[in-house]
Amino acid sequence: DTGVSQDPRHKITKRGQNVTFRCDPISEHNRLYWYRQTLGQGPEFLTYFQNEAQLEKSRLLSDRFSAERPKGSFSTLEIQRTEQGDSAMYLCASSQVGNTEAFFGQGTRLTVV
């Protein structure tokens, strides 16, 4: 499968724990996006990388959230001290420079109990 892959697909964690998600974009894509989607809502933009540089961050991305893309390939999204309000589907997407069509992964569903 050469699409965007995300790991894990599901994560259940206790409130206060840290969690980390991984995204592997389509190999030739140099842009990578993170979105969050809650029930009944469309995806909300969190942050965006071009290669290893994090170029945009939404105000939704509180200081408990951090994203990295150290070598310009895969990316990780970490949430520290999780809260119940963090429960959502976290989506990753990738695209090429000059073409803003984004390809989405299947997402990581986070449940904070």
Added chain:
Amino acid sequence: AQSVSQHNHHVILSEAASLELGCNYSYGGTVNLFWYVQYPGQHLQLLLKYFSGDPLVKGIKGFEAEFIKSKFSFNLRKPSVQWSDTAEYFCAVNAYNNNDMRFGAGTRLTVKP
């Protein structure tokens, strides 16, 4: 910042009925427009996109959308729906040269056989 509104939360149709899903956006500048579809249990997939040129855009599976700049609208249409079109449909917009893609809340389409 741009925003997107989708007028219908849930649409129920019988097979062979015609479909039109509304999408309006708010942004005064040049935009790129998208419709994504999410079939049950699957990831978001691009149906069609508008960057420039002919405002009537044809996508996959017989879908089309018309960009009406004066109305800030990008409605999705299909002349005859099938049971397999049952899915959630999301309209999205990003401002030209901006990677913050904004999604609408989505419209759930149920097609009865």
